[in-house]
Amino acid sequence: xxxxxxxxxxxxxxxxxxxxxxxxxxxxxxxxxxxxxxxxxxxxxxxxxxxxxxxxxxxxxxxxxxxxxxxxxxxxxxxxxxxxxxxxxxxxxxxxxxxxxxxxxxxxxxxxxxxxxxxxxxxxxxxxxxxxxxxxxxxxxxxxxxxxxxxxxxxxxxxxxxxxxxxxxxxxxxxxxxxxxxxxxxxxxxxxxxxxxxxxxxxxxxxxxxxxxxxxxxxxxxxxxxxxxxxxxxxxxxxxxxxxxxxxxxxxxxxxxxxxxxxxxxxxxxxxxxxxxxxxxxxxxxxxxxxxxxxxxxxxxxxxxxx
Amino acid sequence: xxxxxxxxxxxxxxxxxxxxxxxxxxxxxxxxxxxxxxxxxxxxxxxxxxxxxxxxxxxxxxxxxxxxxxxxxxxxxxxxxxxxxxxxxxxxxxxxxxxxxxxxxxxxxxxxxxxxxxxxxxxxxxxxxxxxxxxxxxxxxxxxxxxxxxxxxxxxxxxxxxxxxxxxxxxxxxxxxxxxxxxxxxxxxxxxxxxxxxxxxxxxxxxxxxxxxxxxxxxxxxxxxxxxxxxxxx
Numbered sequence: 001x002x003x004x005x006x007x008x009x010x011x012x013x014x015x016x017x018x019x020x021x022x023x024x025x026x027x028x029x030x031x032x033x034x035x036x037x038x039x040x041x042x043x044x045x046x047x048x049x050x051x052x053x054x055x056x057x058x059x060x061x062x063x064x065x066x067x068x069x070x071x072x073x074x075x076x077x078x079x080x081x082x083x084x085x086x087x088x089x090x091x092x093x094x095x096x097x098x099x100x101x102x103x104x105x106x107x108x109x110x111x112x113x114x115x116x117x118x119x120x121x122x123x124x125x126x127x128x129x130x131x132x133x134x135x136x137x138x139x140x141x142x143x144x145x146x147x148x149x150x151x152x153x154x155x156x157x158x159x160x161x162x163x164x165x166x167x168x169x170x171x172x173x174x175x176x177x178x179x180x181x182x183x184x185x186x187x188x189x190x191x192x193x194x195x196x197x198x199x200x201x202x203x204x205x206x207x208x209x210x211x212x213x214x215x216x217x218x219x220x221x222x223x224x225x226x227x228x229x230x231x232x233x234x235x236x237x238x239x240x241x242x243x244x245x246x247x248x249x250x251x252x253x254x255x256x257x258x259x260x261x262x263x264x265x266x267x268x269x270x271x272x273x274x275x276x277x278x279x280x281x282x283x284x285x286x287x288x289x290x291x292x293x294x295x296x297x298x299x300x301x302x303x304x305x306x307x
Numbered sequence: 308x309x310x311x312x313x314x315x316x317x318x319x320x321x322x323x324x325x326x327x328x329x330x331x332x333x334x335x336x337x338x339x340x341x342x343x344x345x346x347x348x349x350x351x352x353x354x355x356x357x358x359x360x361x362x363x364x365x366x367x368x369x370x371x372x373x374x375x376x377x378x379x380x381x382x383x384x385x386x387x388x389x390x391x392x393x394x395x396x397x398x399x400x401x402x403x404x405x406x407x408x409x410x411x412x413x414x415x416x417x418x419x420x421x422x423x424x425x426x427x428x429x430x431x432x433x434x435x436x437x438x439x440x441x442x443x444x445x446x447x448x449x450x451x452x453x454x455x456x457x458x459x460x461x462x463x464x465x466x467x468x469x470x471x472x473x474x475x476x477x478x479x480x481x482x483x484x485x486x487x488x489x490x491x492x493x494x495x496x497x498x499x500x501x502x503x504x505x506x507x508x509x510x511x512x513x514x515x516x517x518x519x520x521x522x523x524x525x526x527x528x529x530x531x532x533x534x535x536x537x538x539x540x541x
Contacts, residue, residue: 051397053534072534077399087394089318091325103314104398148394 315408341427379468
């Protein structure tokens with residue numbers, strides 16, 4: 001089966017400025033992909049190229065096996081989108097907004113009514129179906145935006161900052177909704193977000209983009225365990241002896257804390273064995289050695305800030 | 308394509324009818340254009356019937372012009388301001404349907420304004436003259452001018468106005484360019500390249516030519532419509 005999204009050398013320039021540079025990316029069908037990066041990193045430009053709203057300056061892109069520029073209409077009919085600005089018609093009611101997009105999707109009247117009802121019920125807005133959107137809170141708008149994206153039961157769901165600007169209650173509500181969508185499977189979800197815990201919880205794969213370049217990609221667990229200097233935490237009965245031990249070259253020891261835990265940053269992962277030997281030789285009374293996993297936030301900050 | 312244009316027309320119409328400010332301008336234009344000629348029926352000075360007829364027709368056309376000049380840019384710029392344009396662009400709607408839906412809505416609203424203006428003029432004449440008959444409607448020339456000219460002029464301005472509004476951000480500029488596009492119709496007459504004839508056959512020909520130009524502009528607008536250009540302006 002072809003991947004849902006394939007980018008090869010994807011580049012987009014605006015005059016002298018390069019928004020997306022030489023992006024290579026592959027998102028498997030059915031995956032929940034988190035696209036992470038700071039503001040202005042190129043996330044929205046990439047999404048716009050995926051939807052055929054912008055032409056790439058160089059490289060190629062295929063979404064659901066289709067060329068977004070040449071086969072844009074076919075592609076967009078199979079894609080549900082929630083953009084960073086939800087873009088709902090304020091003078092229409094919730095039901096009318098969805099009905100409009102059902103008509104655009106060329107649904108038959110009976111099917112359209114059923115789909116609108118199902119989508120509104122799914123996001124708990126059925127009771128508000130006759131209310132004008134102008135009176136909706138930001139959270140309700142986001143939910144209605146997701147209902148609109150789901151209306152035609154798309155193969156690919158593109159969500160650009162779905163929880164941006166929401167209060168904690170609405171963030172939780174929307175995350176629960178996204179969690180249930182992700183758990184359903186069968187549908188590819190491509191989600192741009194700043195929320196690392198959201199990406200960690202929902203995504204099977206994440207990519208981090210910085211200044212238009214993809215700087216890290218992989219499963220959240222793999223990313224957490226990769227990159228940066230390896231760190232181990234060591235608990236010793238006699239920490240002072242540990243501090244005096246002949247540590248491997250390039251190792252840096254911090255601590256100990258009150259319980260005898262020390263944090264050792266190694267030059268390479270293979271140095272762990274040498275470290276333990278050195279501590280044993282120094283009679284430090286090693287009680288525990290625990291590799292310290294970097295959180296997704298650590299990985300994100302290290303690649304985005306170059307830390 | 309027809310189904311998509313129908314969907315767009317329906318959406319634009321409900322948006323138009325749901326906008327109090329737009330409706331206020333629409334009915335104000337209709338009332339002013341409809342009542343002014345009626346008031347001239349009892350002017351203290353003598354106005355020849357031919358001039359009175361010409362003035363009445365002028366107001367019918369003006370109603371269409373003002374409504375289209377306001378509606379065509381407004382339909383685009385309001386969507387841009389409300390961030391709904393990108394949602395529309397991210398949908399499966401073909402480019403031509405988006406353009407045609409907006410242009411046709413503006414044209415139809417303009418034509419509706421001219422027909423309502425005509426109705427107000429007729430009612431005014433009935434009240435003042437105790438007859439529903441307006442002098443200019445008695446002649447084939449008058450009927451062509453009152454019924455067909457506003458339609459082709461509205462369609463022409465709607466195509467230009469929508470095209471312009473899709474490419475520039477400022478509503479006032481879009482409005483002015485749309486109004487000034489009338490100059491392209493007036494210019495050949497002002498420069499005496501074409502001499503104006505008020506005979507019905509000539510008018511039929513002129514309406515057919517402008518109608519043809521409208522169709523070309525509409526097709527051209529749909530063809531030159533680029534999602535990318537709009538996205539860059541968002």
